Amino acid sequence: MEIPYTVSTRPDTGLWNAKIGIWLFLASEVMLFGALFSAYIFLRIDAAPGTWPHGLLNVPVGTMNTAILIISSVTVVLAWAALKMRRYRAYWWYMLATITCGLIFLTVKLAYEWPQKFEHFGAYIKPDALAKYEQYLGNERRLEKGLEPRIEITGHLHSQNAKEYEVALDPVNAHPDDPAMDRPHFIPLPVTEKIATIEKADVQRATMFLPTHSAYFASYFTITGLHGLHVLGGVLVFIYMWLPVSKKLYQRNPEHLANRVEVSGLFWHFVDLVWIFVFPLFYLL
Amino acid sequence: MNNPPDISQDSKEYEEYAHGIQKHVRGYLMVGALLLTFTVITVALSYVHFGTDKANIAIAMLVATIKAGAVAAVFMHLAAERRLIYRILIFTGFFVLGLFWLILLAWYDYPVFH
Numbered sequence: 001m002e003i004p005y006t007v008s009t010r011p012d013t014g015l016w017n018a019k020i021g022i023w024l025f026l027a028s029e030v031m032l033f034g035a036l037f038s039a040y041i042f043l044r045i046d047a048a049p050g051t052w053p054h055g056l057l058n059v060p061v062g063t064m065n066t067a068i069l070i071i072s073s074v075t076v077v078l079a080w081a082a083l084k085m086r087r088y089r090a091y092w093w094y095m096l097a098t099i100t101c102g103l104i105f106l107t108v109k110l111a112y113e114w115p116q117k118f119e120h121f122g123a124y125i126k127p128d129a130l131a132k133y134e135q136y137l138g139n140e141r142r143l144e145k146g147l148e149p150r151i152e153i154t155g156h157l158h159s160q161n162a163k164e165y166e167v168a169l170d171p172v173n174a175h176p177d178d179p180a181m182d183r184p185h186f187i188p189l190p191v192t193e194k195i196a197t198i199e200k201a202d203v204q205r206a207t208m209f210l211p212t213h214s215a216y217f218a219s220y221f222t223i224t225g226l227h228g229l230h231v232l233g234g235v236l237v238f239i240y241m242w243l244p245v246s247k248k249l250y251q252r253n254p255e256h257l258a259n260r261v262e263v264s265g266l267f268w269h270f271v272d273l274v275w276i277f278v279f280p281l282f283y284l285l
Numbered sequence: 286m287n288n289p290p291d292i293s294q295d296s297k298e299y300e301e302y303a304h305g306i307q308k309h310v311r312g313y314l315m316v317g318a319l320l321l322t323f324t325v326i327t328v329a330l331s332y333v334h335f336g337t338d339k340a341n342i343a344i345a346m347l348v349a350t351i352k353a354g355a356v357a358a359v360f361m362h363l364a365a366e367r368r369l370i371y372r373i374l375i376f377t378g379f380f381v382l383g384l385f386w387l388i389l390l391a392w393y394d395y396p397v398f399h
Contacts, residue, residue: 013367013369014367014368014369015367015369015370019370020369020370020373023370023373023374024373027373027374027376027377030377030381031377031380031381031384034381034384034385035384038384038385038387038388041385041388042388042391042392045388045392059328063324063325063328066324067321067324070317070320070321070324071317071321073317073320073356073360074313074314074316074317074360077313077360078310078313081306081309081310081313084306085302085303085306183332183334186328186332265360266361269356269357269360269361270361272356272360273353273356273357276349276352276353276356277346277349277353279324279327279349280327280331280345280346280348280349281345284327284328284331284345285331285338285341285342285345
């Protein structure tokens with residue numbers, strides 16, 4: 001049975017059906033991400049002073065991934081325009097570029113950004129033990145300057161026993177009184193060789209940078225994870241449309257393939273649009 | 286955008302049609318370049334302190350909204366779309382704003398910490 005109105009428009013709506021379908025789907029997606037973003041805002045504005053992390057993500061890498069998604073949004077719309085002009089070869093190359101961009105984005109996220117977090121360690125110090133670790137926290141100076149206190153010591157977990165953690169410190173804890181550490185660096189500084197010994201009795205909570213670390217990382221992994229699944233979904237659809245099976249559809253009814261590319265492109269632009277908000281919220285602010 | 290004249294083998298008609306699409310393509314490329322530029326601006330602005338964190342957040346969100354608007358208007362063709370799509374989106378906008386409005390209510394629910 002032929003599905004109606006895949007190419008021609010319905011007289012009552014003035015649209016072909018898939019277009020209404022994708023917009024209804026995107027409307028539900030807006031509510032899904034809207035709920036997550038509103039949860040993020042709520043968690044953030046309600047966080048106690050000093051507890052919301054800053055500068056833990058790699059800004060140059062995030063900027064590169066943002067640029068890659070933007071470029072892929074351009075290439076997918078160019079792929080669609082190429083189909084509209086009946087230039088299948090150009091369409092094929094633009095689609096390949098889009099798929100490549102999507103795969104680079106996912107690889108950077110899953111093979112570089114996330115694993116880097118999984119091997120980073122943070123120990124929240126109990127309020128009554130903060131003074132004991134002043135050499136790593138620099139809170140006297142921060143108090144004088146009206147800055148939020150530091151309550152966490154971070155770095156790479158060197159070793160641990162029943163009583164203590166030994167942590168190779170991040171620069172921010174190795175040189176806590178350096179004014180250069182007051183603001184996050186554009187290019188993240190590597191972990192130092194300075195080792196701090198932290199008694200477990202003084203630690204409120206210690207964990208790697210996992211969703212259990214903080215509301216920040218819980219939101220980060222949830223939202224970027226869900227976004228990554230959307231990127232994966234988009235890439236799979238594009239691969240299908242790039243394979244020879246779609247050329248058969250092109251030869252049979254090129255406008256049908258153009259419409260398919262348009263609706264999947266709409267989904268892809270939405271994925272890009274979500275990232276436009278994710279990037280500053282998590283990486284920069 | 287009109288459907289292409291597949292039916293017509295007239296090369297002149299096709300050329301006119303393709304020329305129309307090329308104009309759109311130029312628009313897509315310009316918006317792409319604009320989005321990349323605004324990404325750099327977003328990053329640069331985050332290293333400028335505008336007095337309070339709230340000011341920084343507001344400015345970053347303003348730039349993000351401009352970028353999102355360009356994507357929606359040009360790439361997603363919302364600048365010139367059928368009325369039914371706008372109706373769907375008006376409902377969506379209404380409900381998503383409601384969602385954010387709830388946060389505002391919850392914010393004023395806490396008298397102590399803020």
